[in-house]
Amino acid sequence: MIEVRDLHMHFGGFRAVDGASLTIREGSITGLIGPNGAGKTSLFNCIAGVLTPTSGHVLFGGEDITGLKPHELFHKGILRTFQIAHEFSTMTVRENLMMVPANQTGETLWNAWFKRKTIAAEEAALRQKADEVLEFLTISHIADEKAGNISGGQKKLLELGRTMMVDAKIVFLDEVGAGVNRTLLYTIADAIKRLNVERGYTFCMIEHDMEFIKMLCDPVIVMAEGKVMATGSAEGIMQNEQVIEAYLGTGIKNKEATEGLTKDAIPAPAKKTAKKKPPPKSRR
Numbered sequence: 280m281i282e283v284r285d286l287h288m289h290f291g292g293f294r295a296v297d298g299a300s301l302t303i304r305e306g307s308i309t310g311l312i313g314p315n316g317a318g319k320t321s322l323f324n325c326i327a328g329v330l331t332p333t334s335g336h337v338l339f340g341g342e343d344i345t346g347l348k349p350h351e352l353f354h355k356g357i358l359r360t361f362q363i364a365h366e367f368s369t370m371t372v373r374e375n376l377m378m379v380p381a382n383q384t385g386e387t388l389w390n391a392w393f394k395r396k397t398i399a400a401e402e403a404a405l406r407q408k409a410d411e412v413l414e415f416l417t418i419s420h421i422a423d424e425k426a427g428n429i430s431g432g433q434k435k436l437l438e439l440g441r442t443m444m445v446d447a448k449i450v451f452l453d454e455v456g457a458g459v460n461r462t463l464l465y466t467i468a469d470a471i472k473r474l475n476v477e478r479g480y481t482f483c484m485i486e487h488d489m490e491f492i493k494m495l496c497d498p499v500i501v502m503a504e505g506k507v508m509a510t511g512s513a514e515g516i517m518q519n520e521q522v523i524e525a526y527l528g529t530g531i532k533n534k535e536a537t538e539g540l541t542k543d544a545i546p547a548p549a550k551k552t553a554k555k556k557p558p559p560k561s562r563r
């Protein structure tokens with residue numbers, strides 16, 4: 280469904296994405312993992328039209344979509360959520376959802392005066408759709424809350440809900456599970472699975488939580504230093520020596536490192552600059 284060919288995103292002399300190539304199969308929930316600063320969000324931003332790549336191509340069903348703007352991609356059914364949730368904080372949760380669909384009649388002064396009935400009917404339909412989405416996500420009880428007052432996890436669900444207000448084909452999720460409590464994480468995971476199975480959504484999701492990845496993703500793509508370094512099943516990836524090295528800066532012989540991985544957690548380096556540091560001596 281998506282093919283990324285030799286993509287580069289350079290910021291000045293810095294190569295955030297440095298020749299990444301990957302494919303996302305239609306109907307899959309593809310995971311994208313990698314240490315902090317690996318270039319995952321930059322890659323998403325290039326695919327989703329937020330950034331224009333320095334070079335390389337993005338294809339959608341064989342069509343070259345490189346450099347198209349987010350609204351153009353939106354109309355093709357390519358949507359993304361943000362690492363930091365983007366809600367309209369003074370509007371209610373329901374109103375936030377009702378903001379999403381494009382091509383509403385009510386936007387010009389002319390329509391506001393002369394097509395009141397059409398507008399009222401559209402608004403009623405939108406409201407119903409928003410309520411269905413809230414029910415699907417099991418958050419109907421917060422429909423009338425101001426979006427600024429809901430929890431971080433509920434904001435993530437709202438982000439997911441926005442993608443359901445239109446007929447998305449592929450949704451890019453940037454750390455939708457980050458900072459979310461366990462119960463809400465399962466609700467999010469369940470919603471993603473159901474959208475995938477029942478509505479045919481394809482997903483590509485950036486995530487650091489390996490348990491979450493294992494629950495949902497096949498395949499998993501690993502990025503490090505702007506490149507794709509491995510692709511495979513979650514289990515396979517977690518046994519991959521190169522992958523462990525990229526995360527921990529140590530070899531697989533390091534007992535502590537491999538034990539850490541079997542506990543479902545690939546620890547992300549604490550600092551953005553970690554990838555440039557030599558491996559800590561204490562781990563050897």
Ligand SMILES: Nc1ncnc2c1ncn2[C@@H]1O[C@H](COP(=O)(O)OP(=O)(O)OP(=O)(O)O)[C@@H](O)[C@H]1O
Binds near residue numbers: 314316
């Ligand atoms: N607009 C920008 N200008 C300059 N450098 C940038 C810009 N955006 C990202 N970078 C740098 O590019 C590198 C990759 O960043 P990116 O956000 O894509 O990483 P990431 O894999 O999403 O990391 P994380 O897991 O921490 O979210 C980082 O070193 C970052 O500081």
Ligand SMILES: [Mg+2]
Binds near residue numbers: 319320321362
């Ligand atoms: Mg990121």
